Amino acid sequence: MIILVGFLLFSFFSEFECSRPNILIMLMDDMGWGDLGVFGHPSKETPRLDQMASEGMLFPDFYTANPLCSPSRAALLTGRLPLRNGFYTTNAHARNGYTPQEIVGGISDRELLLSELLALAGYRNKIVGKWHLGHQAQYLPLKHGFHEWFGSSNCHFGPYNDKSTPNIPVFRNDEMIGRYYEDFQINRTTGESNLTILFTEEATSFIKKQAQAQQPFFLYWAPDATHAPVYASRSFLDKSERGLYGDAVRELDFSVGIILDTLWTTGVANNTLVFFTSDNGAALVSKIMGGSNGPFLCGKETTFEGGMREPAIAWWPGTIKPGQVSHQLGTVMDLFSTALDLAGVEPPSDRVIDGISLKSTFIDGKMTDRPVFYYRGNELMAVRLGFYKAHFWCWSNSWEELKQGIDFCPGEKVEGITSHQQMNYTTQPKIFHLGRDPGEKYTLNPKSKEYQKAKSAILEIVKEHKNNLTPGKPQLNWCDKAVMHWSPPGCKKLKRCLTPPSPKPYLCSWPH
Numbered sequence: 385m386i387i388l389v390g391f392l393l394f395s396f397f398s399e400f401e402c403s404r405p406n407i408l409i410m411l412m413d414d415m416g417w418g419d420l421g422v423f424g425h426p427s428k429e430t431p432r433l434d435q436m437a438s439e440g441m442l443f444p445d446f447y448t449a450n451p452l453c454s455p456s457r458a459a460l461l462t463g464r465l466p467l468r469n470g471f472y473t474t475n476a477h478a479r480n481g482y483t484p485q486e487i488v489g490g491i492s493d494r495e496l497l498l499s500e501l502l503a504l505a506g507y508r509n510k511i512v513g514k515w516h517l518g519h520q521a522q523y524l525p526l527k528h529g530f531h532e533w534f535g536s537s538n539c540h541f542g543p544y545n546d547k548s549t550p551n552i553p554v555f556r557n558d559e560m561i562g563r564y565y566e567d568f569q570i571n572r573t574t575g576e577s578n579l580t581i582l583f584t585e586e587a588t589s590f591i592k593k594q595a596q597a598q599q600p601f602f603l604y605w606a607p608d609a610t611h612a613p614v615y616a617s618r619s620f621l622d623k624s625e626r627g628l629y630g631d632a633v634r635e636l637d638f639s640v641g642i643i644l645d646t647l648w649t650t651g652v653a654n655n656t657l658v659f660f661t662s663d664n665g666a667a668l669v670s671k672i673m674g675g676s677n678g679p680f681l682c683g684k685e686t687t688f689e690g691g692m693r694e695p696a697i698a699w700w701p702g703t704i705k706p707g708q709v710s711h712q713l714g715t716v717m718d719l720f721s722t723a724l725d726l727a728g729v730e731p732p733s734d735r736v737i738d739g740i741s742l743k744s745t746f747i748d749g750k751m752t753d754r755p756v757f758y759y760r761g762n763e764l765m766a767v768r769l770g771f772y773k774a775h776f777w778c779w780s781n782s783w784e785e786l787k788q789g790i791d792f793c794p795g796e797k798v799e800g801i802t803s804h805q806q807m808n809y810t811t812q813p814k815i816f817h818l819g820r821d822p823g824e825k826y827t828l829n830p831k832s833k834e835y836q837k838a839k840s841a842i843l844e845i846v847k848e849h850k851n852n853l854t855p856g857k858p859q860l861n862w863c864d865k866a867v868m869h870w871s872p873p874g875c876k877k878l879k880r881c882l883t884p885p886s887p888k889p890y891l892c893s894w895p896h
């Protein structure tokens with residue numbers, strides 16, 4: 385009898401294990417919709433990503449939740465808009481905030497991260513690469529559901545002198561193991577760095593370990609080679625017809641191939657959902673050192689399509705049929721809801737979740753009607769519903785910044801749209817049809833029936849959205865040089881602690 389019960393339990397659990405797929409999210413940094421061959425880049429330098437798309441499902445209508453890295457990443461991991469999860473600022477109207485090393489805030493304890501929920505369900509979680517949800521000790525990944533980490537809390541900006549500004553630390557799990565430009569080189573002259581190689585090895589060794597242990601895993605692979613200063617390892621330098629940015633893309637493409645190959649060789653490919661996307665649009669401000677947003681208007685930092693639409697591919701051999709394209713409107717927050725659905729975990733019911741599960745889109749091509757909200761800081765700038773996108777506010781950046789050469793829409797000017805003062809179109813939104821006009825150049829005539837119909841449908845959505853909206857406590861208002869990376873966890877062991885200045889909090893300045 386006992387033996388029989390034991391056997392039944394065993395078979396129940398082994399079937400259960402089998403039915404819970406591994407989740408692998410590949411999140412690129414500042415990579416644009418137009419950077420992949422499959423999305424039309426003329427250089428055709430992404431053979432592995434193009435192959436991944438042909439073996440899976442391409443999402444041409446996939447979005448971030450904010451056109452900047454930290455809020456986008458916080459949204460992905462919480463399934464919630466930055467205005468709800470606290471990754472925004474109220475220091476000024478409609479400003480993008482993020483987590484530089486002066487930031488005091490970070491991901492709130494009240495938020496439930498995908499990593500935390502999957503950990504409870506028995507998943508082993510690893511983050512490789514950039515975190516960007518706050519760097520004070522309480523905000524780091526191992527405090528929020530991840531079991532393993534190799535990478536950094538912040539962008540790889542620098543080099544710094546460690547006197548006025550410390551170099552950014554690189555972490556293994558919950559301790560620093562060195563710093564960028566000291567122990568982890570990025571040559572600012574040549575663009576050479578071995579970091580993508582390291583990030584790839586960390587991913588493949590984790591997959592091998594988990595496949596061996598037959599324990600489901602969540603791997604959040606977030607390399608940052610396409611974020612300024614862009615870098616590639618020696619064998620990729622000077623290979624792309626696009627220059628150094630293209631070299632970085634080629635190396636990431638190669639790495640994606642290595643990781644997918646590892647899923648095959650370890651026998652877990654058909655039990656792993658891989659989703660490839662990016663955190664925000666390409667940084668056009670970097671000109672030829674930045675990526676491409678294809679036909680879309682402007683780039684990173686803006687709520688035009690170029691700032692928010694992302695390359696996206698879902699891959700799951702045996703479950704997602706090859707060669708598909710889905711025009712489902714998707715967002716990074718859907719990765720939260722989809723992963724929970726696949727893991728058989730109920731999403732939290734005590735809060736609003738902005739993601740939807742894409743499971744039946746993956747499996748049956750199901751389409752769900754849902755809006756996309758375009759936020760910049762504390763302001764709802766625009767809403768997409770179907771093909772219609774209504775802008776309530778239009779702004780690129782200020783004249784002052786433009787005069788300093790900071791241009792988020794280089795070579796592009798749409799009167800009253802790519803504006804250098806904040807335009808309030810709340811009473812009469814500017815509406816574009818993204819099917820006929822993906823580049824947001826030709827506004828619908830407000831007198832037309834088409835405009836009236838689109839406007840009333842979208843206003844209905846906005847009303848409901850605002851009724852349901854409880855903003856989280858803003859995390860990106862306060863800065864302090866004392867919280868910079870003077871003495872990160874682990875620095876004592878390395879005898880590499882620096883002395884912080886005394887605390888002197890100030891309101892962070894977010895110019896755009």
Ligand SMILES: *[C@@H]1O[C@H](CO)[C@@H](O)[C@H](O)[C@H]1NC(C)=O
Nearest residue numbers: 569570571572573574575576
């Ligand atoms: C960067 O590379 C150049 C050319 O190889 C070399 O001369 C220079 O020393 C390198 N810089 C650093 C900081 O390693």
Ligand SMILES: *[C@@H]1O[C@H](CO)[C@@H](O)[C@H](O)[C@H]1NC(C)=O
Nearest residue numbers: 568569570571576577578617
């Ligand atoms: C990258 O690794 C190679 C091989 O170990 C080494 O020769 C090279 O100096 C490294 N490059 C950097 C920038 O660290």
Ligand SMILES: *[C@@H]1O[C@H](CO)[C@@H](O)[C@H](O)[C@H]1NC(C)=O
Nearest residue numbers: 402651652653654655701702
């Ligand atoms: C995955 O592939 C392996 C080996 O080809 C096979 O034994 C297994 O049944 C497949 N699993 C699923 C979920 O399709």
Ligand SMILES: *[C@@H]1O[C@H](CO)[C@@H](O)[C@H](O)[C@H]1NC(C)=O
Nearest residue numbers: 477776807808809810811812
């Ligand atoms: C924008 O315009 C609307 C409608 O005129 C007005 O109610 C609102 O206060 C304005 N918002 C700001 C921040 O000026």
